[in-house]
Amino acid sequence: MATAHLLFGFLGAGKTTLPxxxxxxxxxxxxTPDEWMARLFGADPPADTFPQRAAAILDLMEPIWTRCLRLGVDVVLDYGFWRRAERDHVRYLVDQCGARALLYRIACPDDEARRRVAARNRQAACSLYIAPETFDVLKGRLEPLQGDEVFLTVEPSKA
Incomplete structure (x- = not known):
């Protein structure tokens, strides 16, 4: 049975290493939607078009990763899964593919996450630029895992 590995965690938590x-x-x-976003639209795409572009990328990825599962190939969905509705939707799709979902929770203190994001911003790698103010705005959008959600906790890397 194929497995979908779902990664839950905020910016800078260490989600890049685990996948x-x-x-x-x-x-x-x-x-990894962020990699597609950066390659298609640059490291700092305009905030006003970001949600639509991100949704389009997820729509493009979905038939590919579900096909992989149906063919018996494991997938790693490095999405962050900040919203419960997103997690529920993907778990439903995984089940429909006859596969299983494993949810991994990756967390680290905010000061460490901010340090990691700042370091990543300085690199030329294919990742998205996250301004310090954006970190704060996005943190408010994170919906914690609920008591009925089964997950594995992963210690973030020291990177």
């Missing part, structure tokens, strides 16, 4: 590890350990295909 690479899961990809290698399970022979999985990794789907």
């Amino acid at each position: 690479r590890d899961l990809e290698h350990r399970h022979g999985a295909v990794q789907f």
Whole structure:
């Protein structure tokens, strides 16, 4: 049975390291919307078009990762899954594919997450620029995992 590895965590929590590890350990295909966004629209896309573009990328990825699951190939969904509705929707799709979902919770203190985001912003790698003010605005959009959601807690890397 194929597995969808779902990564829940905020900016700078360490979600970049775990998907690479899961990809290698399970022979999985990794789907990271931020990488697609940066490649298609640059590292700092305009805030007014970001939600529509992000939704379009997720819409493009969905038939690909669900097809992988139906073919018996594990996937790693490096989405963050900040909203409960997103988590529920993806778990439903995974179930419809005859696969199982494993949800990983990755968390670290805000000061460490801010440090990591600032360091990432200075790199030329394919990632999105996150302004300090944006960090605060987005933090308010994170919906914590609920008591009925089964998840594995992963200690973030020291990177």
